[in-house]
Amino acid sequence: MTRLILFNKPYDVLSQFTDKGTEGSTRRTLSEFIDVPGVYAAGRLDRDSEGLMVLTDDGRLQARITSPRAQTPKTYWAQVEGTPTEGQLQALCKGVTLKDGPTRPAKVRLMEEPEGLWPRTPPVRFRKTVPDAWLELTITEGRNRQVRRMTAAVGLPTLRLIRARVGKWALDGLAPGDWRDATAELAAPSPRRKPR
Structure with missing residues (x-):
């Protein structure tokens, strides 16, 4: 079995x-x-x-x-540096061009910090002068460091990345x-x- x-x-x-x-x-x-x-x-x-x-x-x-x-859809929670603009979110939704070619379109939405989120050891670095935000991204590819590269490509470096779902x-x-x-x-x- x-x-x-x-x-x-x-x-x-x-x-x-x-x-x-x-x-x-x-x-x-x-x-x-x-x-x-x-x-x-x-x-x-x-x-x-x-x-x-x-x-x-x-x-x-x-x-x-x-x-x-x-x-197979894979859903991630990404804590990103900066405040995402509508243009940045739309770019992620349409797919961005990385060094290894364009990505497929993604489902992306702004979200609150995930409920019941555990602390990370070591903690994520914080800068008082730079805000951060949480995004939920669902992709159907599995390229190396894909979510991090996608958010960086639109000017939103990932500080913390958590995979929340794989398929069902x-x-x-x-x-x-x-x-x-x-x-x-x-x-x-x-x-x-x-x-x-």
């Missing part, structure tokens, strides 16, 4: 089970938190990003989640470093819409 694990990756943790960096490296990995054999991350989350990771032992499910062709799976109150077994959700039928 396919296993599905949802994990809230803390800041400064690699999104892999072993550290293939320099010898004697003490970087934290998934193995510090997850003791389920045979599951692997369906996609990556940068070391300096936080939030939802989906892990499974099913290679086809893993490919479905990560393949650019599948266009969400953080749903998972504390940093905690995981839950969501295997039963794979067998559950999708909710049907009532006919109009």
Whole structure:
């Protein structure tokens, strides 16, 4: 039976089970938190990003989640430096051109700081003279550091980045470093819409 694990990756943790960096490296990995054999991350989350990771032992499910062709939506909460203008938000919605080409259009909205947000260690640097804001961005690609590069391209550097949702799976109150077994959700039928 396919296993599905949802994990809230803390800041400064690699999104892999072993550290293939320099010898004697003490970087934290998934193995510090997850003791389920045979599951692997369906996609990556940068070391300096936080939030939802989906892990499974099913290679086809893993490919479905990560393949650019599948266009699995991924939703992020980005704390950005500056006060976003309507023009900057529209540019993100339309898609921006990065060094590796234009991005697909994104869903973007201004939001309040996420409810129940945990403190980050170390804390985000604050400058009294520069305001910050929170954006919710949903993208259907998974390029390297894509959200950070998109916000920077429109003049809104990302200070903190949290992935809140991957496809139909969400953080749903998972504390940093905690995981839950969501295997039963794979067998559950999708909710049907009532006919109009």
